[in-house]
Amino acid sequence: MPIYERSYLSWEGQLLDKPRTWWIIGRTGVRLAWKKSVALLLILAAVPFIFRAGQIYLSSRMGNTSFLAELAEGIQIDAGFFMSFMKDQTFLLLLILIVCGAGLIANDRKFKALPIYFSKPVGFWDYLIGKFLVIVCYGGVITVIPAILLFIGQILLTGTPGYFSRYYYVPFSILGLGAATLVTLGGIMLVLSALSRGTRSAAIIFFALVYIPEMLRRIFSGMNDWGWISIRANILQLGAILFGLRRPYPFPGCLAFLSLAVVTAACLAVLRHQIRPTEVVK
């Protein structure tokens, strides 16, 4: 008597040649990160934005030299204003990266999810871009997007074409600095996440890696030529070049760029080595 297996039916539809798996990984990561007190940090990050927006409003209404504008720090709304805003967001950016990024790869390794990812049509780059998308999303929300909004606000409030023609390059500088910051810091965070199984140790070592060189650079401020050893100093140096400002440190701008590029390349190399479907335990 014939017995037929009935439990499986084939799907007759058409599969995509190149499924956008990175997008699915990224979108899931963004959703998961949202549940991890990111909202609180975003609210905190909105405070400086509101303050800066107030400064723009006051300066546009009263002029840069008015009493109220002086009260609001007597600030010039020039390229340096936007650079300074992005610089001030660094601490919160580090916290956001810690909250969103520390567990991105660490949790996949801890819960042995990597073999599941790589048993699907997911390649190294799909996985990495997906994870990086999470960092770009939340990092961008507190740095690049508010800076661009401030720039647009300034143009709308002043209403003069002169301002735009003078500072037309600022949006590109914001994007450039944002990209350099997110790629470097995000890369380091992902590396630490890939090297560690615990999100806490990844978070703290990340903080230390960014701040210890910076603190030592400050202590030995007489040797600023060696400031390129600090990631933060490199980012600021590169930012100054991008925004057309006076460079804060005496070392060459290309050295800052090279230093960040080396860090990024090193991060990629480590990630390439660490992100594997199987892990050998000795």
Next chain:
Amino acid sequence: MTVEVKQLSKWYGQVIGVNHLTFTIEPGVTGFLGPNGAGKTTLLRLLTGQLKPSQGTISLNGEEVWNNHRLFHQIGYCPEQDVFWNFHSGWNFVVSMLRMQGYSREEAEIRAEKAVEAVGMWDVRNNRIGSYSKGMRQRIKLAQIWAHDPRILFLDEPLNGLDPIGRKSAIDLIKKMGAGGKTVVVSSHILHEIEEMTDTIILINHGRMLAQGNIYEIRGLIDTHPLQVTIQCDNVNVLTTELLGYEYVQSIQFDRVQNRLTVETNRPDEFHLRLPRILSENKINLQSLWSPDENLDAIFDYLVR
């Protein structure tokens, strides 16, 4: 050692873990049987003093368990979860667990040696737990509980991940302990697993106790509970007409397009005995036969109803 549970409830906010349980466990092996999420693990955590009862009492030989660490000398607990300090070797894990029981290093090593050997892990005892297979991890977990010779053992899904040989030796060991006068409580969602170890079971579902007693009595209940059987054959009309004449067939759902019928019977044994004869007498070719509810969940559903 006797375990007495009275009016025990545990809830987490609005979620009920276990609800109003009252039972007594005597020395020997007792099985907690229930589907996944039934509340077995919560109950074991309550019995081992890891959780505080929201209501009711638990006592071991008349002593309250919660916040009574002295009692833990007599308890051995094997968690269901595959959790370890992965940096330990299997040996170090068992020795340090014994040291925390209060044994001197020498005594701990002597006991660890016996326990590790008993579970067949002697050769790999110095490897890191992180490098162990699932079965090996399960075995080292079992070693740490009988190493200190507790009077009462709580084993949460102890056969998980064990190979047939490992399962047999674990089952033998559990039975031996029960026969030796220890109180052994084993939880599982697999009926035949429990059956191999003990006759005494407590059925749990949705945090409630459905039945307590001899496994054969509960089996009897299972044998008479209505069962659905789906049959696919080349002549459903004839088969349906034939089956309608039998008193133990309660209902028939008929699908002519797929040549399929689903029969609900209140005497599954009788039905399964008769079906081949009906098919051969009427020259019906059977293509497939399966029961959509032949699992523990269905049995529990039935018992709850």
Next chain:
Amino acid sequence: MMILGLFSVGLSLVFFVLHSLLGGTELSASEAFYEISFSLFLHLLLPLISALIGTGIIANEVEERTLIYLLTRPQPKWKIILAKTLAGYITAGLILLIALLATYSVMSALAGDQGWMTLFSDLSRICGVLLLGLLVYLPLFGVLGAFLKKPVLAGLLFTFGWENLVAYIPGKIRLFTVVHYLHDLFPHFRKVRGNSETAFFLNIFITDQDLSTPISISILVLLAALFTGLLLSVLYLREYRLEQN
């Protein structure tokens, strides 16, 4: 964690050697040591190492679900936490002290005889301040780790947000920070006279000594006792429902 200590010591020494080789004149070797011990050790490594170890005292066992084994041993719960806290204290203390002493030894050896021996009593005092700081921060982070889902975030916000922010606010609000009492105990902080960027910040941080040494020590010991007491009672106050899978 060891990497953290080694990284900071190594980098400090690299900077110091380069500074000496390149003839940096603003900062003498002994001033550099004061700044390193103050800025790097007291303000960065102490809170970071405390956060790393402290938040893990209970949270590690909960996350790894190994708490199951600890809670079913015949030991009182407070003893289990005390043992873990002590182990964490010894580890963190050793890392900080070894790193500080290594920095001191190498810097004094490289700088030659520049009155380093006179710094020795200050060195012991700095060690004491770090250990006292650890005594407060470790259980504080332990409590954060026991009650919060994101203890590191809370810890970083507290130490690098609140404690640094309050330093710039005039008045007595800085009494609500731990680091203020540690500043009071830090030896000869007025010796930081360099023209470096940190010297500028230090002068903002450190105002006149508010409290006498015994009062500062008493307050720190009281805080340590309070946080330790809270940490030891965590398993009695809070019940952990560990994930099953």
